[in-house]
Amino acid sequence: MSGNKLRLALVQMHVDAGYPEANFERLEERLAEAVAGETKPDLIMLPEMWNTGYALEEIESIADPEGERAKALLSGFARKHGVQVIGGSIAEKRAGGVYNTIHAFNECGELTDDYSKIHLFRLMDEEKYLQAGERLGTLTAGGIQAGMMICYDIRFPELARKLALNGAQALFVPAQWPNPRLHHWRTLLMARAIENQMFVIACNRSGESGETSFFGHSMIIDPWGEVVAEAGEEETVLRAEIDLALVEAVRAKIPVFEDRRPSLY
Numbered sequence: 114m115s116g117n118k119l120r121l122a123l124v125q126m127h128v129d130a131g132y133p134e135a136n137f138e139r140l141e142e143r144l145a146e147a148v149a150g151e152t153k154p155d156l157i158m159l160p161e162m163w164n165t166g167y168a169l170e171e172i173e174s175i176a177d178p179e180g181e182r183a184k185a186l187l188s189g190f191a192r193k194h195g196v197q198v199i200g201g202s203i204a205e206k207r208a209g210g211v212y213n214t215i216h217a218f219n220e221c222g223e224l225t226d227d228y229s230k231i232h233l234f235r236l237m238d239e240e241k242y243l244q245a246g247e248r249l250g251t252l253t254a255g256g257i258q259a260g261m262m263i264c265y266d267i268r269f270p271e272l273a274r275k276l277a278l279n280g281a282q283a284l285f286v287p288a289q290w291p292n293p294r295l296h297h298w299r300t301l302l303m304a305r306a307i308e309n310q311m312f313v314i315a316c317n318r319s320g321e322s323g324e325t326s327f328f329g330h331s332m333i334i335d336p337w338g339e340v341v342a343e344a345g346e347e348e349t350v351l352r353a354e355i356d357l358a359l360v361e362a363v364r365a366k367i368p369v370f371e372d373r374r375p376s377l378y
């Protein structure tokens with residue numbers, strides 16, 4: 114990160130539901146691609162549940178115990194390449210059950226933050242197999258003030274607003290958001306960016322699992338609601354540089370946070 118500028122690389126990848134080995138292998142290839150080339154990113158982000166996909170009926174047996182395998186890989190990668198990593202999310206087995214959890218690492222490979230999805234998506238049976246997290250996702254890695262939400266969480270504007278009120282200038286959103294709801298995905302992400310005058314950085318998966326297809330379209334949206342970068346449907350590393358100073362400029366131009374009337378609502 115130089116000044117307020119941040120070079121991002123979002124790994125939009127296929128996920129084989131039920132095959133962690135294949136997913137770890139694919140991830141290592143995509144991560145190598147993300148740091149190849151002349152301009153190294155400051156921060157790399159992955160999609161939701163990249164280790165297991167939505168193989169929920171077998172999730173107890175394939176989820177990563179305490180996230181140890183994923184954490185070792187991502188921490189080592191962050192340290193080796195001096196890059197921050199927001200580890201998308203993984204299926205993580207803990208004492209209370211299986212959680213859908215993000216682990217975030219700084220450029221020294223230290224685990225700085227974690228967040229487990231707090232809204233479980235019934236249309237994909239999450240509530241039958243996963244446990245909901247009980248606290249908000251605040252990101253401190255690399256000195257960025259940001260929040261984390263996972264996929265379905267973006268349908269809850271109160272959550273994004275709370276993170277913004279707590280100081281977030283950016284929102285990181287890993288996802289496995291399938292067809293036919295591209296319209297919802299794009300609109301909700303843009304709304305969260307515009308209403309909270311923050312960057313929204315969202316990494317979706319691509320490819321198919323059974324009859325479900327995932328459209329990709331990972332996106333980086335600025336606090337004015339402009340799309341800085343958007344992927345297509347295929348596997349790719351989506352790159353962009355953002356300037357966090359834009360957050361204050363937009364908030365000064367239209368002072369939404371000063372004009373709020375919380376006593377009325």
Ligand SMILES: NC(=O)CCC(=O)C(=O)O
Binds near residue numbers: 264289
């Ligand atoms: N993995 C998810 O949370 C999917 C959310 C989704 O598709 C939606 O429409 O909401």
